[in-house]
Structures are given as structure tokens and as C-alpha cells.
Amino acid sequence: MTTGMADSGTEARDTFPKLLAERARTGANRPAYREKEYGIWQTYSWSHVAAQVRLLAAGLADLGFRRGDRLIVVGDNRPRLYWSMCAAQSLGGVPVPVYQDSVADELAYVVEHGGARFALAENQEQVDKLLAIQKKVPSLGVIIYDDPRGMRHYDQLQSYAEVQERGAKLLAAAPDTVSAEVAKGRGSDEAIMLYTSGTTGRPKGAILSYDNLVWAATAGAEFDGLKEGDELLSYLPMAWVGDHIFSYAQGYVVGLVVNCPESVATVMTDLREIGPTYYFAPPRVLENLITQVTIRMEDAGLLKRRMFQFFMTVARRVGPALLDGRPVSPLDRLLYALGNLLIYGPLKNTLGMSRVRVAYTAGEAVGPEIFNFYRALGVNMKQLYGQTEASVFVTIHPNGEVYPDTVGKPVSQVELRIADSGEVLYRSPGVFKEYFKNPEATNDTKTADGWVHTGDAGYLDDRGHLRIIDRAKDVGKLNDGTLFAPKFIENKLKFFPHINEVVAFGHGRDYVAVFVNIDMIAVGDWAERRNVAYASYQELASRPEVYDLIQGEIEQVNHDLAADPRMAGAQIRRFLVLHKALEADDGELTRTNKVRRGFIGERYKPLVDALYDGSRTAHIKVDVTFEDGRKGAIEGDVTVRDVAPHATLKKAS
Structure with missing residues (x-):
């Protein structure tokens, strides 16, 4: 297998700054990063990346960045933000990427806990959060910004370009400033600090070494035959370990081409334009x-809907078998090929x-x-x-x-x-x-x-x-001894397009009950086609027609559960549709969209009680954080519905 990977066992390539130098030497003009700006893809070669990193590292050194310092990195996926991490590592520092949608308090915790003196922000939005934090965490001394739009009157800050200009002057006087520090790096050194999602409390800063990351990047690439020049779109948060491995570590180790979308809103368009060969999605x-x-x-004509349904039935029977190399009849191959022409390919x-x-x-x-x-x-x-x-x-x-x-x-x-x-x-x-x-x-x-x-x-x-x-902490049993695995039940419900999130309850109870968050887009489209009027999420979620829709989907899940003797007793008996969407800003989800189950149980205790005390309605009021940071509250009456269980079914042999 040819991967184009550097040998992670040699000391000369045991850190990312050293790997970058090797990439720039052996593949100077090969593409390393692309970024879409104003609708046009800009391509950056490995030699360009190495030069940009060297200038920024020298500029950071001129500002007083030293070995062991932490650099906060916050913003959307941008080549210059990825390069800033390598610049910090070039000086023996540790980058600390932070979720770009973190509210100021969450960001403040990471800055203070990490003891960061330096921060690099993508744009004005992130800079404003850092400036607010700086008043409470005075140890944050230097704030650098990348995007100059809206920054005309922020004279006390350093722009990315200005830091690189300082670096150019320093390198003119002392050319070996950065290379000497890069040479000191070892595989056992701290490479990155990534904060865990914090489902049960404050996030923890996990420290990973270069040895950890280079091994992982190499092992993952060898497992599935990744090779130099493979393309991926980097659209997931830079603070998440998956993006750090796929977009950063494997980028350097394998020689991947890392493509950064123009914005969150254009990801699907950018994905089609790039056509990645390597893809990740939660x-x-x-x-x-x-x-x-x-x-x-659902919005298509009857003929197109029928054709889609027919060929998807063929696909579910044939597609996985073809991928796995299992025998497929000539007729099924022909039908699948026709489906690929008409449905799957487009x-x-x-x-x-x-x-x-x-x-x-x-x-x-x-x-x-x-x-x-x-x-x-x-x-x-x-x-x-x-x-x-x-x-x-x-x-x-x-x-x-x-x-x-x-x-x-x-x-x-x-x-x-x-x-x-x-x-x-x-x-x-x-x-x-x-x-x-x-x-x-x-x-x-x-x-x-x-x-x-x-x-x-x-x-x-x-x-x-x-x-x-x-x-492990979530797996439990109902009072009759039936196994209760909430994620298993939640995921079966989340397959339905009208359901966005589910929280299941049942451990130590007589039966399973669930909270449901509807998908506003899917249910809104469904409601409009049926002339169901609504003016807000809360109003749509309370409509009896929507309850009927969700109940029908819960009954389908119960039918599936009834076919498994181990899970038949875990069928859903009662449910409610929450009056608001679960949000990370309200502490209900982590920044990686994992449910904070314990927090939700306490926050919505009146609703949990209503699911189990026979109530038909319950009143709830919760504090919320709006997109602009303002605080408020949402309250209302929530309907609770019963669902009849199915009789236990025998699985077909």
C-alpha cells in the first residue's frame, strides 16, 4: 500500500512542524489546503503553508510566546487557524482549540483553566468574546485576529498579518529562530490540549502528545488505505478530536488535501464541488x-416518489452486499445498476x-x-x-x-x-x-x-x-427486570425525519417514557402541506396533529421492540413533545450535541414526574439563552400522551 506517509518512527519526523518541513521539501508544490472565499477556491501548496507557519511562529516569538505557552484558537475551519496551531507547536507551545459556538462563560473557563496568555480568533464575533473574558481573566494578554472585517477600531489588538510582519523582521535578524525551536521538539512532548464534551460536569483538558497523534494518524490511514492527495472537507469543529486527527494530524502524516468551506451555510454546496474521497460525519x-x-x-410528484421507494427497497437489499463482496443475483445487479443511474447516483x-x-x-x-x-x-x-x-x-x-x-x-x-x-x-x-x-x-x-x-x-x-x-452509567433496568438501554431506544426514534432529539427515561421505573424534540424543518414542511397553522416552535410542538404524527412513529418503534424478547418490555408507554428545542447554550447538550441526561432530568423534573404520575398535562418554565446572549424564559403547558404497547412478536427465523 502506498500512503505517502512519513515514517513516524524516525526522530526527524516525530512532530508536526518537522513533518511539515518534510512535506515542503518533498512535495513543495502539491496541494495541502484549499479555502473557498467569495465563491472561488484558493489552493495553498505545502511550501506556502510552511512559509506562512514560519512567519507566524516568528511573530509569536517576538510577542513573547515561549515553550509551554498555550494558544487559544477559536473560529470556524480556516487554513490560517490550522496553521496557527503548527506555529505554536513550532515554538514548543500547546494549541488549545475551542468550540466556536461557545458562550463567553464556557470560553472563559478554558482560558483560565488552561492558563493561556495568547489567543487567536477568526473574526470580530470571537474577538468580542475574548475581550469580555480578558476583563475577568487578566492573564490573557495577547489577542490576535484573522479576519479584518469590522476590526477597524480595535487598535489594541494584533492582526494575523501584523504578527507575520513582526515575524519577517525577526527572521531577517535571526533566521534560525524558529528552526532551532522546531529541532528541540520530541514525540513525547505535549502537542495539543482538547477539552472533553463534559456530559456530567466541567470539561476536562486532555493532553495528547505527538507520539499519540502520529501513531493514531498512521494507524487509521493504514487501516483503510488513505493515500497522499486524498481529499476531505473540514467542516466539523476544530476543538473536536475527530477534526484534529482527520484534518490536521492525518493531513500532515498522509498528505491529505484539507478543504475549508466558505461558511456553515455553504457546506453542502462546497461538499458537492470538492467531491471528497474521505468523509466523516457524526x-x-x-x-x-x-x-x-x-x-x-414528500414534495415530489407521485411517479418520482414511487420510483424512489421501489429502488430504495432494492438498494437496501443489494447495496450492502455489493459493498461487502457478497453474492448478488444477476437480476438484482441489473436492478441496482438501473437504480444507480436513476436514483442512487444523482x-x-x-x-x-x-x-x-x-x-x-x-x-x-x-x-x-x-x-x-x-x-x-x-x-x-x-x-x-x-x-x-x-x-x-x-x-x-x-x-x-x-x-x-x-x-x-x-x-x-x-x-x-x-x-x-x-x-x-x-x-x-x-x-x-x-x-x-x-x-x-x-x-x-x-x-x-x-x-x-x-x-x-x-x-x-x-x-x-x-x-x-x-x-455504562445510563444502562439500567425497569422494575420488572427488563434491560433499559436509552440510547438504543432514542436512536430508533431519531431515524424518523420528524424527530430531532429524544431523551428516554425508565431506570428504576415501571415503564419507558420519552421526551421528543421535533425537527422544525421537517415537521414545518409536513404541517404546511396539511394546512396546519403555527407561529413558533412552541406552537407547532403543541399541535394535536403533530402529537398524532409522533405517536404513529413511536408505535412503529414499539412494534420493532416487540419483535425482540429482550426489549419487548422496554416499549414506550408515555411521551411528550418538549415546548423548546434542546440547546447547548442552555446546558442541555454538549458542544458535540450529546445529551446531558442528568441535567435534563433535573431541569425538566416537573415533566418527568408528569410522565409517571398519570398527569395529562404539566406546566413548565425554563430559562433560555438567546442567540445574541440575552437571557429569557419559555413557559407553557405540555401535553402527555399514552401509547399502547404491542404484544411480543416472534422473530422470523
Whole structure:
């Protein structure tokens, strides 16, 4: 296999600044990054990237940035923000990317906890947050901005270009300033600090070394045959470990071409234009894409809808088998080829997946219906199981062994162990060094001999694949002893395009009940086609017609659960549609869109009580944070509905 990867075992290539120097030497004119500005793609070569990083690193040095300093990086995916991380690393510093949609208080915690003296912001929006933080956290001394729009009167700050100008002057006087610092770097040094999602409390700063990241980038690339020149679109938050591995570490190790979209709003257009060969999407993105497809089909004419339904039935039967190399009859091959011409090919092109050779989904459990939809189209979608603390890679589906109920086999050099409690543990060269300023949490998570507690319950099946049941702390039992795995139930409901989020309750209760968040776009489209009037999310969510719609979908899930004797007792008996969307700004979701289950249970306790005390309605008032930072409250009466369970069904043999 030819990957174009540098040998991570040699000291000369054991850090990203050294890898960048090697890329610039051996592939100076090959594309490294692209950025879309004003509708035009700009391409930057490896030699250009190396020159830009060197200038910025020298400018940071001139401003007083020293080995061990932390650089806060906040903004959307931009080449210059990725380059700033390498510039900090060139001087022995540690970049700390932060979620760009973090409110000021969340950002302040990271700045103060990390002890950062320097910050680089993409634009005025992020600068304003940092300036507000600077008043409370005076240790933040230097703020640099990239985009000059709106920054005319921010004279006290440094622009990206101005820092590079300082760097040029320093290098003219002392040419070896940056290269001497790069040479001091070692694979065991701290490379990045990434804050975990914080589902149960304050996020923790996980410190990963170059050795961790270079191993992970290499192991992941070798597993699926990534090669130099493979294209990906970098649209997920830079603060998330997945983006750091795929867009940054594998970019340097493999020689990927990293494409940065023009904006969040243009991602789908940019995806179609680039046609990536390497693709990653968390379950929520995959769910949203299916929702868009479903809405378009519902608005299509009868003939087109019937044709779509027929060929998707063929695709679900034939597509995964073709991907896995299993036998397929000549008639099915012919039907699939016709479907590819009429349906699958145009749909993949619309989704920007026409050239995808390997695609991953991870971050949380994905429903099998969602997963199989993409494989039915011929997209080589795989599940990946990993964590920040693992430098991402723990298990991946091997080609020909892709099963929707597993998360694959261990990556090279990864050891797996299942504790007596059912918790999954792993050990690998990617295991993080420590949690910053938190030795107690480090010791709770990582054993002295390097095993990491995942917090997930699971087991290895007879095929050697890992199956994850749920978060260990979330798996429970109903009062009659029936297994209660909330994520399993939630994901089955989230396959329906009208349902955006679900929170299931049941541990220690007599039955399962759920909160439902509707998808405003899908349900809004559904309501408009039926002349159902509404003026807001709250009003739409309370409509009896919407309750009827959601109840029908819950009943379908109950029918599926009834077919599994282990889960038949976990059918949903009561539900309500929340009067507001769950939001990260309100603390209900993490910045990676994971449900903060405990927080929601406490925040909406009157509604949880209503699900179990027989109430038909309940009144609720909760504080909310609006997009502009203002605080307010939303209150109203929420309807609770009963759902009749299905009789236990026997599975067909």
C-alpha cells in the first residue's frame, strides 16, 4: 500500500512542524489546503503553508510566546487557524482549540483553566468574546485576529498579518529562530490540549502528545488505505478530536488535501464541488441529510416518489452486499445498476458523496436504519469507535465486515478488555498523557499500566467485533427486570425525519417514557402541506396533529421492540413533545450535541414526574439563552400522551 506517509518512527519526523518541513521539501508544490472565499477556491501548496507557519511562529516569538505557552484558537475551519496551531507547536507551545459556538462563560473557563496568555480568533464575533473574558481573566494578554472585517477600531489588538510582519523582521535578524525551536521538539512532548464534551460536569483538558497523534494518524490511514492527495472537507469543529486527527494530524502524516468551506451555510454546496474521497460525519449530520432527502421526496410528484421507494427497497437489499463482496443475483445487479443511474447516483452527487472511498461515523451511537441507508446507496460507510483520550482510534469496521450492530475490530496495536462490570477498557499507543491540572480524574480514567476506562458498556461478539450497548452509567433496568438501554431506544426514534432529539427515561421505573424534540424543518414542511397553522416552535410542538404524527412513529418503534424478547418490555408507554428545542447554550447538550441526561432530568423534573404520575398535562418554565446572549424564559403547558404497547412478536427465523 502506498500512503505517502512519513515514517513516524524516525526522530526527524516525530512532530508536526518537522513533518511539515518534510512535506515542503518533498512535495513543495502539491496541494495541502484549499479555502473557498467569495465563491472561488484558493489552493495553498505545502511550501506556502510552511512559509506562512514560519512567519507566524516568528511573530509569536517576538510577542513573547515561549515553550509551554498555550494558544487559544477559536473560529470556524480556516487554513490560517490550522496553521496557527503548527506555529505554536513550532515554538514548543500547546494549541488549545475551542468550540466556536461557545458562550463567553464556557470560553472563559478554558482560558483560565488552561492558563493561556495568547489567543487567536477568526473574526470580530470571537474577538468580542475574548475581550469580555480578558476583563475577568487578566492573564490573557495577547489577542490576535484573522479576519479584518469590522476590526477597524480595535487598535489594541494584533492582526494575523501584523504578527507575520513582526515575524519577517525577526527572521531577517535571526533566521534560525524558529528552526532551532522546531529541532528541540520530541514525540513525547505535549502537542495539543482538547477539552472533553463534559456530559456530567466541567470539561476536562486532555493532553495528547505527538507520539499519540502520529501513531493514531498512521494507524487509521493504514487501516483503510488513505493515500497522499486524498481529499476531505473540514467542516466539523476544530476543538473536536475527530477534526484534529482527520484534518490536521492525518493531513500532515498522509498528505491529505484539507478543504475549508466558505461558511456553515455553504457546506453542502462546497461538499458537492470538492467531491471528497474521505468523509466523516457524526450521526446528527447523517440524520439531517436523510431528513432533507425525505422532505424533497414528500414534495415530489407521485411517479418520482414511487420510483424512489421501489429502488430504495432494492438498494437496501443489494447495496450492502455489493459493498461487502457478497453474492448478488444477476437480476438484482441489473436492478441496482438501473437504480444507480436513476436514483442512487444523482442522490450521492447531491449529498457530495460521489467520490467517497471511505466514510466514517462516530461520536455517539448511530441507528442501524440510518447507517444502512448510506451503505444501500453504495457509500462505504463504517462505524468508528473512539475517544479524545484514545486519540480517536479504538475500533473500525474492516472492509467486508461492516455490521450495523457493531463498531468494528481493534485498530493495530489496540488492546481491548471487558471488565467484570461490562465496561469496555482499551490500551494503545494513542492513550492520552493526562488531564490538565486534574490528577484525580486522570487516575480514575487511566490505570497505572495504561488501561483506559471508557465508561461504555459493551462486549466482544464471536466475530471479534465490539458491540457497545450504551453508556455504562445510563444502562439500567425497569422494575420488572427488563434491560433499559436509552440510547438504543432514542436512536430508533431519531431515524424518523420528524424527530430531532429524544431523551428516554425508565431506570428504576415501571415503564419507558420519552421526551421528543421535533425537527422544525421537517415537521414545518409536513404541517404546511396539511394546512396546519403555527407561529413558533412552541406552537407547532403543541399541535394535536403533530402529537398524532409522533405517536404513529413511536408505535412503529414499539412494534420493532416487540419483535425482540429482550426489549419487548422496554416499549414506550408515555411521551411528550418538549415546548423548546434542546440547546447547548442552555446546558442541555454538549458542544458535540450529546445529551446531558442528568441535567435534563433535573431541569425538566416537573415533566418527568408528569410522565409517571398519570398527569395529562404539566406546566413548565425554563430559562433560555438567546442567540445574541440575552437571557429569557419559555413557559407553557405540555401535553402527555399514552401509547399502547404491542404484544411480543416472534422473530422470523
